[in-house]
Amino acid sequence: MAKRSAEKTAGTGPARLWAPWRAAYVRAGRRGRRPCIFCFGRLSEKTQRARLVLWADSAASVMLNRYPYNNGHLMIAPRRHLASPELLRREERQALAELVALAVKRLGQALLPDGFNVGANIGAVAGAGFAGHFHWHVVPRWEGDTNFMPVVSATKVLSQQLGESFALLAPLFRAPGAGEPPALQ
Numbered sequence: 001m002a003k004r005s006a007e008k009t010a011g012t013g014p015a016r017l018w019a020p021w022r023a024a025y026v027r028a029g030r031r032g033r034r035p036c037i038f039c040f041g042r043l044s045e046k047t048q049r050a051r052l053v054l055w056a057d058s059a060a061s062v063m064l065n066r067y068p069y070n071n072g073h074l075m076i077a078p079r080r081h082l083a084s085p086e087l088l089r090r091e092e093r094q095a096l097a098e099l100v101a102l103a104v105k106r107l108g109q110a111l112l113p114d115g116f117n118v119g120a121n122i123g124a125v126a127g128a129g130f131a132g133h134f135h136w137h138v139v140p141r142w143e144g145d146t147n148f149m150p151v152v153s154a155t156k157v158l159s160q161q162l163g164e165s166f167a168l169l170a171p172l173f174r175a176p177g178a179g180e181p182p183a184l185q
């Protein structure tokens with residue numbers, strides 16, 4: 001019962017959405033079955049697409065959450081496997097902050113949400129799925145989406161949506177020049 005309520009109340013706003021497909025994912029994480037999705041080396045374009053990575057450089061990465069609270073749910077992580085923001089270098093924290101702002105802007109342009117939840121769950125008790133690797137969540141919100149989500153909870157619909165979201169968002173995060181981070185403009 002305690003576990004169940006922890007899952008339900010994890011985080012702030014986004015957890016109020018009903019996202020039943022997250023249950024298996026959360027349970028697997030508790031059993032330590034998942035390798036860290038934020039730790040990866042150089043990815044081919046194909047692998048990047050398969051892993052839903054929209055952007056990555058030496059400091060940070062942006063990816064779509066495979067088990068989203070809502071359509072367009074992004075996660076923004078440092079490349080180093082560290083559990084909490086105070087362990088990061090200042091330039092890493094700055095890179096993450098820039099990417100959070102960029103994510104809000106690009107999601108706003110692409111998906112026209114009415115608002116966002118932006119936050120981080122630090123520690124498993126706070127609801128972190130990957131407690132060892134700090135990351136920000138950016139979750140678009142639409143008026144009435146708490147009622148809408150149960151309707152789109154079928155896995156098939158969701159995976160199709162993920163592919164569509166990736167195709168829509170990936171070009172928006174592409175760097176203007178090789179090696180440059182995506183610019184907020």
Ligand SMILES: [Zn+2]
Pocket residue numbers: 036037038039080081082132133
């Ligand atoms: Zn990691």
